[in-house]
Amino acid sequence: MQTIKTLKARKRIALIAHDHKKAELIEWATYNKTVLSRHELYATGTTGKLIEEALDVSVRKLLSGPLGGDQQIGALVAEGALDVIIFFWDPMEALPHDPDIKALLRLGVVWNIPVACNRASADFLLTSPLMHQDYEVILPDYTQYLQRKV
Template identity: 50%
Template sequence: MKIAFVAHDKKKDDIVDFVKRYEDVFKNHEIFATGTTGKLINEIVGLKVHRFLSGPMGGDQEIGARVAEGKMDFVIFLRDPLTSQPHEPDISALLRICDVHCIPLATNLGSAEVFAKALKNHK
């Protein structure tokens, strides 16, 4: 599967910890991420990551384009719902395009855990 990871600044540690916990699952898939999130996953966890631009610079839209083209299977986007984001329209567009194309989307650790456990059991 092609899996995209996105995390707002206050969620970067959470996403890295999450990927570490499920490294055995994610190492068997193609990993994509926005700029800084991808850099952290690569450097700290050691997984190969195809990095897009950072979210505010267009990375969210690049992932959305992959979703629209049928080239992304799953998106984990750990959002910070308590902090205003200057690129909120891009974020909304990514969430919408996932819904339009029926792409599974986890926006918090609870839903990400459910999806990761399903992937682990799917072998």
């Protein structure tokens, strides 16, 4: 059984960056301010504060990543309350909340939503015509899993 979910033209976008990647995300977001301001922005705490200051746009700020922010974003993805994840994670540093980071990225795949983890991918994503129109996501079929015998 195939299930479809519609990502609306006005997307709910999560913006997240690790400390060594924050400058890059802020620069990218500033460059793309006009496009981003057409959508609804969410972020982990510190990233969100920096984006609000730099772009003068309103961002729904969750907790800071290591304090549970990644998990809050993950929960929103699982509930279908977020459409896109832009997450500049740091490939050069192990962080105390690595399990949370992995869990968030995993949920992006589980729910088949667009996820960009570096600037080039974020550029491709934001310039896609699909960013600005309704898009039907085909949800993976988890029926067999849900109906498994335990």
